[in-house]
Amino acid sequence: xxxxxxxxxxxxxxxxxxxxxxxxxxxxxxxxxxxxxxxxxxxxxxxxxxxxxxxxxxxxxxxxxxxxxxxxxxxxxxxxxxxxxxxxxxxxxxxxxxxxxxxxxxxxxxxxxxxxxxxxxxxxxxxxxxxxxxxxxxxxxxxxxxxxxxxxxxxxxxxxxxxxxxxxxxxxxxxxxxxxxxxxxxxxxxxxxxxxxxxxxxxxxxxxxxxxxxxxxxxxxxxxxxxxxxxxxxxxxxxxxxxxxxxxxxxxxxxxxxxxxxxxxxxxxxxxxxxxxxxxxxxxxxxxxxxxxxxxxxxxxxxxxxxxxxxxxxxxxxxxxxxxxxxxxxxxxxxxxxxxxxxxxxxxxxxxxxxxxxxxxxxxxxxxxxxxxxxxxxxxxxxxxxxxxxxxxxxxxxxxxxxxxxxxxxxxxxxxxxxxxxxxxxxxxxxxxxxxxxxxxxxxxxxxxxxxxxxxxxxxxxxxxxxxxxxxxxxxxxxxxxxxxxxxxxxxxxxxxxxxxxxxxxxxxxxxxxxxx
Numbered sequence: 243x244x245x246x247x248x249x250x251x252x253x254x255x256x257x258x259x260x261x262x263x264x265x266x267x268x269x270x271x272x273x274x275x276x277x278x279x280x281x282x283x284x285x286x287x288x289x290x291x292x293x294x295x296x297x298x299x300x301x302x303x304x305x306x307x308x309x310x311x312x313x314x315x316x317x318x319x320x321x322x323x324x325x326x327x328x329x330x331x332x333x334x335x336x337x338x339x340x341x342x343x344x345x346x347x348x349x350x351x352x353x354x355x356x357x358x359x360x361x362x363x364x365x366x367x368x369x370x371x372x373x374x375x376x377x378x379x380x381x382x383x384x385x386x387x388x389x390x391x392x393x394x395x396x397x398x399x400x401x402x403x404x405x406x407x408x409x410x411x412x413x414x415x416x417x418x419x420x421x422x423x424x425x426x427x428x429x430x431x432x433x434x435x436x437x438x439x440x441x442x443x444x445x446x447x448x449x450x451x452x453x454x455x456x457x458x459x460x461x462x463x464x465x466x467x468x469x470x471x472x473x474x475x476x477x478x479x480x481x482x483x484x485x486x487x488x489x490x491x492x493x494x495x496x497x498x499x500x501x502x503x504x505x506x507x508x509x510x511x512x513x514x515x516x517x518x519x520x521x522x523x524x525x526x527x528x529x530x531x532x533x534x535x536x537x538x539x540x541x542x543x544x545x546x547x548x549x550x551x552x553x554x555x556x557x558x559x560x561x562x563x564x565x566x567x568x569x570x571x572x573x574x575x576x577x578x579x580x581x582x583x584x585x586x587x588x589x590x591x592x593x594x595x596x597x598x599x600x601x602x603x604x605x606x607x608x609x610x611x612x613x614x615x616x617x618x619x620x621x622x623x624x625x626x627x628x629x630x631x632x633x634x635x636x637x638x639x640x641x642x643x644x645x646x647x648x649x650x651x652x653x654x655x656x657x658x659x660x661x662x663x664x665x666x667x668x669x670x671x672x673x674x675x676x677x678x679x680x681x682x683x684x685x686x687x688x689x690x691x692x693x694x695x696x697x698x699x700x701x702x703x704x705x706x707x708x709x710x711x712x713x714x715x716x717x718x719x720x721x722x723x724x725x726x727x728x729x730x731x732x733x734x735x736x737x738x739x740x741x742x743x744x745x746x747x748x749x750x751x752x753x754x755x756x757x758x759x
Contacts, residue, residue, distance in 0.1 A: 258376050261325075261434035262369075262385060264427040268332040269369045270392045271420050271427075272362030275339075276304065277400020277534070278416050282408045282549075289413060292348050298468070303352045304359035306464045309656070310457045311363025312649045313506045316642030318364060319371065321445050324641075325435035328368055329428050335361035336424030343417035366393070367648040371641045374632050376436070382633070383625065387571045390624040391563065397534040398560035402553020409550060444503075452497050452505040459490035467656050471663030507642040510635070516643060518743045519631035520650040522583060525740030526623045527654025529594055532662055532733045533559075533616060536597070537609070539666075540726050544602055544719055555606050562617025570621035579626035584744050586622025587737055593619060595734035598727045602693055602719050630747075658733065665729040666722070674721035681713070692720040 279286075280301060287297045318327050338358035345351035373385045407415050466483030473480050498504040510516050534556075541552045573582060593615030600608060631647045632640055680688035693716050 257434045258436075261431055261436075262372055262376060262388075264332075264430035264434065265328055265365070265369045265372055266389055266392050267423055267427045268328065268335070268365040268431075269389065270396050271332075271423060272308075272335060272365045273393060273396035274400050274403065275358070275362065275417075275420065276301065277397050278404035278407070278419075279304075280400070280404065282404055282413045282416055285408055285413045286351075290345070290348050290351065296348055299352055300355060302464070302468055303355045304362070305652075305656070306461050307356045307359030308363035308366075309460050309464055309649065309652050311360045312367055312652060313456065313460075313642075313645040314453070315364045315367040315371070315645040316507065317448065317505050319368070319641040321441055321448075323438035323440045324368065324372060324375065325431065325438060326440055327364060328435065329432045331361045331364045331368070332424055332431065333428045334358075335365065336421055336428065339417040339420035339424065343414040367641075367644040369393075370628060370632065370648060371644040373628075374635075374640045374644075375637055382629075383571050383574050386625055386628050387567055387574075387621065390621060390628070391567050394530065394563060394620050394624065395560045397530070398556050398563075399553070401538055401549055401556055405549025405551075405553050409548075447503060449497070449501060449503070449505050452494060452501070455490045455494035455497065456505065459487045459494055462490065463487035463653075464656055467660040470660050471667055475664070506645065507639060508646075510639060510643045510646060513634070515630050515634060515747065516632075516647075518747050519627045520647055521743045522587070522623070522627040522740055523631070523647050523650040524654035525587065525737055525743070526590075526627070527651035527656075528658035528661075529590055529733050529737040530620070530623075530651075531655030532658040532729070533594060533597075535659055535662060536726060536729060536733075540600065540604075540723070544723055544726070545605060555609060556613070558610060558613040559617040559620075562614045563620050566618040566621050570625055573622075574625045574629070579630050580744050580747050582622050582626040583630070584741055586619050586624075586626065587740050587744075589619035590616055590623050591734050591738035591741075593617075594730055594737055598730035598734060600723055600727055600730075601691060602716075602723045604723075658736075661732060662729045665732055666725045669725045669728060670718075670721055673724045674717055677717050677721055677724075681717070692716050 283297050283300060286292070286300060315327070321327075322330060335358055338354045338361060341354035342351055342358060345354060369389045370386070373382055373389060377385050404416060407413075407419070462483045466480050466487060469477075469483065470480045475481075495508060498506055498508045511520070537556055538549075538552045541547045541555060542549075547555070570582075593612050596612035596615060597609070628647070632643055635643055677688055677692060681692065681694075692713070694713065
């Protein structure tokens with residue numbers, strides 16, 4: 243029997259915790275890698291002589307490979323076993339990181355990033371699978387907390403780590419920092435994780451067409467979402483990509499539901515608890531990825547801070563999260579996960595809404611309390627939904643379900659980022675025009691928001707065209723701030739709308755359904 247079919251042991255010893263810590267380290271590297279690299283894209287572009295449209299593919303190639311790999315984690319766990327999947331994935335991730343660092347051309351870097359992203363994608367759901375396969379019930383909350391803290395701390399630390407490395411060393415060290423921890427994690431994992439037998443013979447029965455449909459659907463969706471803000475949601479390219487994603491996704495779902503040995507077991511969605519938890523994971527992805535994107539966007543483009551200064555500002559969220567973690571663990575053991583989830587998402591939505599009132603002069607002090615509120619909320623948005631999704635499932639179903647649960651968070655993040663760019667760049671021209679019109683009318687409140695010193699604008703007289711031309715950078719900066727505020731408001735609204743998912747679980751249920759605990 244394998245870990246996928248055996249219940250968790252009654253007690254988790256040091257060996258199990260060591261193996262799980264190695265898995266968490268691998269997951270942390272995979273998540274951190276995206277944010278660390280993002281801070282140095284201009285540097286990498288200059289070093290490898292890339293065009294502007296090529297630069298974004300450094301991240302997109304990684305994210306496409308990652309999002310395809312995440313739902314395949316269950317299949318790979320069955321074929322390789324949890325132990326050998328982790329060792330193989332973290333070894334490939336480490337090798338690909340070294341390859342990225344050694345790349346001397348755009349093509350080579352993209353090839354290594356695809357390999358790195360696919361390996362990294364399996365490391366994320368594998369950790370949450372391990373929580374429910376390696377640990378008894380009394381230890382699962384602590385293990386989930388450890389994994390959750392690292393999963394959401396990595397994006398917070400990414401900008402400061404990336405900025406420091408870029409300033410102090412070379413961009414190649416953004417990838418080389420993965421090598422030593424990756425080798426150590428592979429060795430520790432091989433020595434300490436349960437020695438389950440791999441089922442390599444089952445690889446011959448893998449539904450290749452099903453895998454191809456899944457990959458095509460997710461890749462088309464990711465590229466479509468990336469292109470939509472720039473090309474427009476109704477452009478032929480974007481509509482074609484989204485249609486391809488929908489058709490391939492529908493064909494994949496139909497094929498999986500008819501298969502006796504599906505690549506991904508979609509029947510987990512028959513569980514209302516699992517479906518609601520996946521919806522919450524999607525909503526969390528929208529808010530979490532969106533906030534980690536909007537903060538450096540504002541600090542970089544409006545405030546003009548460098549990567550290191552941005553990272554220092556964003557550390558507040560991580561610190562608040564660490565403070566809240568033990569409280570979340572204590573309450574998660576005692577309270578209804580539905581109530582805790584509702585509290586977490588209400589608090590997180592409030593924290594997002596608090597950022598929707600920034601001015602062009604907002605800086606660390608103005609960003610402090612919104613970050614604190616969001617940081618305190620994150621663990622309550624992660625721990626209870628994870629238990630709702632996976633805590634009631636048989637061990638054999640956990641790997642597939644974990645892949646789907648984590649996929650929903652990444653899909654939420656991808657859609658959230660596309661919506662943010664659409665709001666910002668779609669609204670920016672109109673907002674700039676509106677501000678200019680108000681300035682021409684002598685509106686004092688608008689002048690103050692834009693940053694025009696008191697007395698410089700005469701309310702009784704429209705400013706001359708030459709003066710408006712000189713004020714154009716200030717107007718654009720103010721319009722950008724307003725557009726970013728609208729994006730924060732959209733994130734807050736979507737997050738608070740996620741509370742409706744919990745209303746479904748609050749409805750009376752038949753006694754035959756399993757308890758939430």
